[in-house]
Amino acid sequence: MAELPVDRPTRPDATTYSLTVLGCDGSWPGPGGAGSGYLVVSEGCRVLLDAGPGTFANLQRVIDPASLDAVIISHHHPDHWTDLHGVATHARFALAREVLPVYAPATLADRTDLSASPGLDWHLVTGGDTVTIGALTCSFHRTDHVDETLAVRIDGGGRSLGYSADTGPAWSLAEFGRGLDLVLAEATYTVDHEGTAGHMSGRQAGEQARRAGAERLVITHRWPTIDADAVAREATTAFGRPVEQAAIGKEFVL
Ligand SMILES: [Zn+2]
Numbered sequence: 376m377a378e379l380p381v382d383r384p385t386r387p388d389a390t391t392y393s394l395t396v397l398g399c400d401g402s403w404p405g406p407g408g409a410g411s412g413y414l415v416v417s418e419g420c421r422v423l424l425d426a427g428p429g430t431f432a433n434l435q436r437v438i439d440p441a442s443l444d445a446v447i448i449s450h451h452h453p454d455h456w457t458d459l460h461g462v463a464t465h466a467r468f469a470l471a472r473e474v475l476p477v478y479a480p481a482t483l484a485d486r487t488d489l490s491a492s493p494g495l496d497w498h499l500v501t502g503g504d505t506v507t508i509g510a511l512t513c514s515f516h517r518t519d520h521v522d523e524t525l526a527v528r529i530d531g532g533g534r535s536l537g538y539s540a541d542t543g544p545a546w547s548l549a550e551f552g553r554g555l556d557l558v559l560a561e562a563t564y565t566v567d568h569e570g571t572a573g574h575m576s577g578r579q580a581g582e583q584a585r586r587a588g589a590e591r592l593v594i595t596h597r598w599p600t601i602d603a604d605a606v607a608r609e610a611t612t613a614f615g616r617p618v619e620q621a622a623i624g625k626e627f628v629l
Contacts, residue, residue, distance in 0.1 A: 392417040392534040392629040394559065395437055396595070397430040399621035401563045401574070402454050404428055405599025409623060410454035413538070413559065417531035417629075420444050420509035423462070424527070424538060431458040431465075433623060441470050445508045446495075448479040449540035450524035451486050459487060459495075466494030478506060478513070480523040500525065516550050518542035520573045528552070534629040537589065539580075541596065543573040548587040556629045558589035559621070561596035565605050577606035581613025595621035 393416045398409025410427020414437055421438060423430075423446045434440055440462070448456045459477070466475045474496040481499045484490045490497060500506060502517030502525060511531040518524045520541045528551045529536045537551040539560040548558060560583065563574035575583070577594060584592040592614050597606055603620060610618045619627070 392532055392536070392556075393626055394536060394557065394593075394629065395626045396621045396623055397423075397433040397437070398427050398623060399595040399597070400427075400454070401561065401596035401598045401601075402452075403599065404454070408599060409433055410457070411449075411596060412455075412458065414438065415511075415529055415536065417529075417534065418510035420511050420531065422447060422508060422511065422529070424529075425449055425455045425540075426458040426462055427454045428457045431461040436624075440465055443475060445476040445478060447513065447527060448477065448483050449527070449538070450480060450521065451483040452521065452541065455541070456483060456487065459489060463489050463492040463494045467492065468494075470494070476508070478508070480525055482522045514551075516546070519545035526551070528555070536629060537587070539575075541574060544569075544575055544579045544583070548583040548589070551587060553588050555587060555589045557591045557593060557627060558584045558587060559593045559595055560584055562594035562606050562610055563596050563598055564601045566609055568601075577608070577610035577618075578613045581610035581615075581618065584618075585614050591627075592618040593621055593627060594618050 395414040397412035400408040409429025411425040412430025413424040415422045476496045478498045505514045514528045515525040518526050526540045537555045537558045560580040562577040562580035566576045566578045569576045
């Protein structure tokens with residue numbers, strides 16, 4: 376059973392860089408779980424990074440969604456974006472504010488039926504693009520996954536986060552460049568599943584994060600049917616030091 380937040384966590388001050396997990400199940404939500412979604416807060420800027428099923432409800436246990444500055448969606452697979460419908464409806468009817476910027480690949484905008492939503496302001500991005508959201512710098516990298524799946528490095532306040540999105544092992548986390556304080560990497564299954572889908576095992580995520588010189592590794596996007604401890608064990612061995620596991624409500628301060 377996924378760990379559900381029961382209280383709003385203590386928010387860090389505006390200068391702290393934090394990553395809060397809103398959902399981390401891979402491909403489909405398990406019992407009590409949610410698809411991929413994370414809240415990134417730095418330099419007074421709040422970004423929803425992916426919006427998989429269940430994540431918009433969990434976001435509201437952490438912050439008022441009216442305070443969001445932008446949404447970034449990595450790709451068009453439903454486990455990463457379907458709650459954008461809730462975000463858009465909330466933005467349209469509940470917010471007394473300008474439209475909410477959404478940064479996403481063109482392949483997503485076409486499939487959501489939200490490309491003309493009055494609550495959203497679409498900014499189409501592709502691999503190699505760098506955009507600024509408030510004081511944050513976001514650099515996008517195309518990964519080894521369907522169509523245009525975009526990993527993103529987010530720099531703010533002298534700290535750096537790298538999010539792998541979904542990827543197979545043919546894309547390298549090292550393409551983020553050096554100086555990563557924390558890598559949030561998909562580790563969908565264990566070594567015995569390698570090559571069966573466009574994802575990484577714990578071993579592959581650990582190896583990649585070590586080669587990228589990441590300071591810390593948080594693994595995520597595990598299929599609900601896969602043993603969490605087994606993935607963490609092989610990721611830790613490959614990374615060379617203990618990895619951390621994403622869980623709903625968990626907050627990582629960079
Ligand atoms: Zn996925």
